């Protein structure tokens with residue numbers, strides 16, 4: 001795919017939804033960070049159900065530490081990988097509290113040094129909270145990119161690199177949420193809804209199934 005087509009696709013998303021946003025519910029930087037960590041391998045809807053209760057009780061690193069390991073585990077135990085996530089969050093809160101005065105650090109390198117924070121989580125935080133030019137590649141973004149041919153690659157790192165190279169700066173803060181929402185509701189893993197897809201005329205996958 002060339003950059004002219006890429007731009008047409010991004011313009012189409014912009015017309016359809018100018019300001020895409022995450023479906024995770026949060027009311028502070030810290031709450032978003034916790035929600036993203038909790039969202040690994042579960043849906044945003046499931047996370048929102050859990051955090052609605054959790055954030056009422058504890059919504060700062062100190063409050064989570066006061067809650068303690070066992071109560072936190074109990075509160076998030078309906079989510080997959082809850083044992084690991086509980087440990088990550090407790091250790092994360094200790095570091096945030098002791099080293100960063102309860103604040104979220106602003107660089108990718110520092111974020112990546114925190115427990116439970118991988119590249120995807122770090123980039124979401126940098127992009128959403130600090131408006132920095134990073135693109136998070138999750139399974140939806142990965143699938144939409146490869147299927148459409150927007151950019152192709154066999155790993156999320158390759159896709160991220162290519163997106164950073166080809167996506168015009170004015171779209172960098174928005175492309176993650178556009179592709180996530182598109183992958184979640186239209187370009188689904190099992191049955192993509194190609195006939196109602198707003199970008200089907202440029203899509204490699206759609207061209208092939210029409211043949």
Ligand code: SF4
Nearest residue numbers: 187192194197203206
């Ligand atoms: S045409 Fe189909 S495969 Fe292509 S982006 Fe749309 S839903 Fe996905």
